[in-house]
Amino acid sequence: MNTNYEVSEALFDYLLVVNPDVVVSKDVNRIRQFIATSLKDAAAITAPVYIPLFRSEFPQRFEDDFIDMVEAIAKRQSGFAIYTSRLEALKHADGRQSICVNVANPKPLMELHKSIMQCFDLKPQHFKPYMTVARGLDDAAIAKVLPALTQRLFVRSFNCHCLTLMRRPVTGGKYERVRDIVFGDIEHMTGSLFNYAA
Numbered sequence: 001m002n003t004n005y006e007v008s009e010a011l012f013d014y015l016l017v018v019n020p021d022v023v024v025s026k027d028v029n030r031i032r033q034f035i036a037t038s039l040k041d042a043a044a045i046t047a048p049v050y051i052p053l054f055r056s057e058f059p060q061r062f063e064d065d066f067i068d069m070v071e072a073i074a075k076r077q078s079g080f081a082i083y084t085s086r087l088e089a090l091k092h093a094d095g096r097q098s099i100c101v102n103v104a105n106p107k108p109l110m111e112l113h114k115s116i117m118q119c120f121d122l123k124p125q126h127f128k129p130y131m132t133v134a135r136g137l138d139d140a141a142i143a144k145v146l147p148a149l150t151q152r153l154f155v156r157s158f159n160c161h162c163l164t165l166m167r168r169p170v171t172g173g174k175y176e177r178v179r180d181i182v183f184g185d186i187e188h189m190t191g192s193l194f195n196y197a198a
Contacts, residue, residue, distance in 0.1 A: 015167070035133065100131060
Protein backbone atom coordinates (compact mmCIF):
# COMPACT_ATOMS: atom_id res chain seq x y z
CA MET A 1 0.00 0.00 0.00
CA ASN A 2 1.45 3.31 -1.07
CA THR A 3 0.37 6.34 0.87
CA ASN A 4 1.92 9.47 -0.50
CA TYR A 5 1.21 12.40 1.80
CA GLU A 6 3.15 14.81 3.91
CA VAL A 7 3.09 14.33 7.65
CA SER A 8 3.26 17.66 9.44
CA GLU A 9 6.15 17.49 11.87
CA ALA A 10 6.03 18.94 15.33
CA LEU A 11 8.50 21.80 15.64
CA PHE A 12 10.59 22.35 18.74
CA ASP A 13 12.07 25.54 20.10
CA TYR A 14 15.73 24.73 20.89
CA LEU A 15 17.78 26.87 23.24
CA LEU A 16 21.52 26.59 23.85
CA VAL A 17 22.56 28.09 27.20
CA VAL A 18 25.34 28.43 29.75
CA ASN A 19 24.24 27.60 33.29
CA PRO A 20 25.75 29.38 36.30
CA ASP A 21 26.78 27.36 39.33
CA VAL A 22 24.45 26.65 42.25
CA VAL A 23 25.72 29.55 44.37
CA VAL A 24 25.13 32.16 41.64
CA SER A 25 21.71 30.65 40.85
CA LYS A 26 20.71 30.92 44.53
CA ASP A 27 21.89 34.54 44.67
CA VAL A 28 19.87 35.39 41.55
CA ASN A 29 16.82 33.68 43.05
CA ARG A 30 17.18 35.80 46.22
CA ILE A 31 16.98 38.92 44.06
CA ARG A 32 13.97 37.42 42.28
CA GLN A 33 12.24 36.95 45.63
CA PHE A 34 12.86 40.62 46.46
CA ILE A 35 11.33 41.64 43.10
CA ALA A 36 8.36 39.30 43.50
CA THR A 37 7.67 40.63 47.01
CA SER A 38 8.08 44.27 45.95
CA LEU A 39 5.80 43.93 42.92
CA LYS A 40 3.47 41.28 44.39
CA ASP A 41 3.98 39.44 41.10
CA ALA A 42 5.54 35.97 41.07
CA ALA A 43 5.02 35.60 37.30
CA ALA A 44 7.87 37.99 36.47
CA ILE A 45 10.51 35.70 37.98
CA THR A 46 9.61 32.20 36.82
CA ALA A 47 12.31 31.54 34.19
CA PRO A 48 15.32 29.33 34.97
CA VAL A 49 18.67 31.07 35.53
CA TYR A 50 20.97 30.86 32.49
CA ILE A 51 22.84 32.85 29.85
CA PRO A 52 21.16 32.27 26.46
CA LEU A 53 23.59 31.72 23.58
CA PHE A 54 21.56 30.51 20.60
CA ARG A 55 17.92 29.76 19.80
CA SER A 56 16.32 28.05 16.78
CA GLU A 57 13.17 26.20 15.79
CA PHE A 58 13.34 22.95 13.82
CA PRO A 59 11.82 19.44 13.72
CA GLN A 60 13.12 16.90 16.24
CA ARG A 61 14.56 14.70 13.47
CA PHE A 62 17.37 17.29 13.07
CA GLU A 63 18.22 17.25 16.78
CA ASP A 64 21.08 14.72 16.52
CA ASP A 65 22.67 16.62 13.60
CA PHE A 66 22.40 19.86 15.59
CA ILE A 67 24.04 18.22 18.62
CA ASP A 68 26.86 16.81 16.45
CA MET A 69 27.61 20.28 15.06
CA VAL A 70 27.59 21.92 18.50
CA GLU A 71 29.76 19.11 19.92
CA ALA A 72 32.33 19.82 17.17
CA ILE A 73 32.49 23.44 18.39
CA ALA A 74 32.64 22.40 22.06
CA LYS A 75 35.48 19.95 21.35
CA ARG A 76 37.69 22.89 20.33
CA GLN A 77 36.56 25.09 23.24
CA SER A 78 38.54 25.66 26.45
CA GLY A 79 36.86 26.28 29.77
CA PHE A 80 36.75 29.85 31.06
CA ALA A 81 35.46 31.87 34.00
CA ILE A 82 32.46 34.20 33.75
CA TYR A 83 32.38 37.31 35.92
CA THR A 84 29.41 39.53 36.76
CA SER A 85 29.40 42.94 38.43
CA ARG A 86 25.94 44.53 38.46
CA LEU A 87 22.25 44.44 37.57
CA GLU A 88 20.76 46.50 34.77
CA ALA A 89 17.53 46.96 32.80
CA LEU A 90 17.14 45.95 29.15
CA LYS A 91 14.34 47.50 27.09
CA HIS A 92 12.70 45.28 24.46
CA ALA A 93 11.06 46.22 21.17
CA ASP A 94 7.56 45.80 22.68
CA GLY A 95 8.33 48.43 25.33
CA ARG A 96 8.54 45.93 28.18
CA GLN A 97 11.76 45.59 30.15
CA SER A 98 13.86 42.91 31.81
CA ILE A 99 16.19 43.14 34.77
CA CYS A 100 19.40 41.27 34.04
CA VAL A 101 22.73 40.38 35.58
CA ASN A 102 25.47 41.68 33.30
CA VAL A 103 28.51 39.70 32.18
CA ALA A 104 31.59 41.76 33.01
CA ASN A 105 33.89 39.78 30.67
CA PRO A 106 31.66 39.13 27.63
CA LYS A 107 34.43 38.30 25.12
CA PRO A 108 34.62 34.49 25.67
CA LEU A 109 30.83 34.16 25.33
CA MET A 110 30.75 36.49 22.31
CA GLU A 111 33.42 34.36 20.62
CA LEU A 112 31.48 31.18 21.42
CA HIS A 113 28.27 32.71 20.02
CA LYS A 114 30.17 33.76 16.88
CA SER A 115 31.48 30.20 16.40
CA ILE A 116 27.94 28.81 16.68
CA MET A 117 26.59 31.32 14.15
CA GLN A 118 29.42 30.48 11.71
CA CYS A 119 28.84 26.75 12.16
CA PHE A 120 25.25 27.14 10.97
CA ASP A 121 26.18 29.61 8.19
CA LEU A 122 24.20 32.38 9.84
CA LYS A 123 25.03 36.07 9.57
CA PRO A 124 26.72 37.55 12.63
CA GLN A 125 24.35 39.53 14.82
CA HIS A 126 24.64 41.74 17.86
CA PHE A 127 24.99 39.56 20.94
CA LYS A 128 25.14 40.73 24.55
CA PRO A 129 25.40 37.94 27.15
CA TYR A 130 23.30 38.32 30.31
CA MET A 131 21.24 36.38 32.87
CA THR A 132 17.59 37.38 33.13
CA VAL A 133 16.40 38.06 36.67
CA ALA A 134 12.88 39.29 35.82
CA ARG A 135 11.16 39.82 32.48
CA GLY A 136 8.09 41.53 31.06
CA LEU A 137 8.17 44.52 33.40
CA ASP A 138 6.57 47.87 32.60
CA ASP A 139 8.10 51.25 33.38
CA ALA A 140 6.30 51.55 36.72
CA ALA A 141 7.63 48.18 37.93
CA ILE A 142 11.16 49.05 36.81
CA ALA A 143 10.97 52.41 38.61
CA LYS A 144 9.87 50.63 41.78
CA VAL A 145 12.61 47.99 42.04
CA LEU A 146 15.58 49.00 39.89
CA PRO A 147 16.97 51.83 42.08
CA ALA A 148 17.36 49.43 45.02
CA LEU A 149 19.04 46.85 42.80
CA THR A 150 21.47 49.13 40.98
CA GLN A 151 22.79 50.54 44.26
CA ARG A 152 24.35 47.16 45.04
CA LEU A 153 27.07 45.41 43.09
CA PHE A 154 26.54 41.80 42.01
CA VAL A 155 30.17 40.67 41.92
CA ARG A 156 30.21 36.92 41.27
CA SER A 157 32.12 34.41 39.17
CA PHE A 158 31.58 30.86 37.98
CA ASN A 159 33.29 28.38 35.70
CA CYS A 160 31.95 27.63 32.23
CA HIS A 161 32.91 24.19 30.99
CA CYS A 162 29.85 23.11 29.01
CA LEU A 163 26.76 24.18 27.11
CA THR A 164 23.25 22.92 27.85
CA LEU A 165 20.76 22.22 25.08
CA MET A 166 17.11 22.60 26.05
CA ARG A 167 13.91 22.29 24.06
CA ARG A 168 10.16 22.84 24.23
CA PRO A 169 7.33 22.56 21.70
CA VAL A 170 6.95 25.77 19.67
CA THR A 171 3.38 25.85 20.93
CA GLY A 172 4.76 26.68 24.40
CA GLY A 173 5.46 25.04 27.72
CA LYS A 174 8.57 24.70 29.85
CA TYR A 175 11.99 23.95 28.47
CA GLU A 176 13.36 20.48 29.20
CA ARG A 177 17.05 19.63 29.27
CA VAL A 178 18.17 17.58 26.27
CA ARG A 179 21.91 17.30 26.88
CA ASP A 180 24.98 18.90 28.41
CA ILE A 181 27.69 19.38 25.81
CA VAL A 182 31.05 19.43 27.60
CA PHE A 183 34.03 21.37 26.28
CA GLY A 184 36.77 19.23 24.75
CA ASP A 185 39.58 20.06 27.14
CA ILE A 186 37.70 19.36 30.37
CA GLU A 187 39.12 15.87 30.91
CA HIS A 188 42.70 17.18 30.74
CA MET A 189 42.22 20.02 33.17
CA THR A 190 43.47 19.93 36.72
CA GLY A 191 42.52 22.27 39.52
CA SER A 192 40.27 25.26 39.11
CA LEU A 193 38.95 26.47 35.79
CA PHE A 194 39.89 29.95 36.99
CA ASN A 195 43.36 29.11 35.65
CA TYR A 196 41.81 29.28 32.19
CA ALA A 197 39.96 32.57 32.56
CA ALA A 198 39.96 34.76 29.47
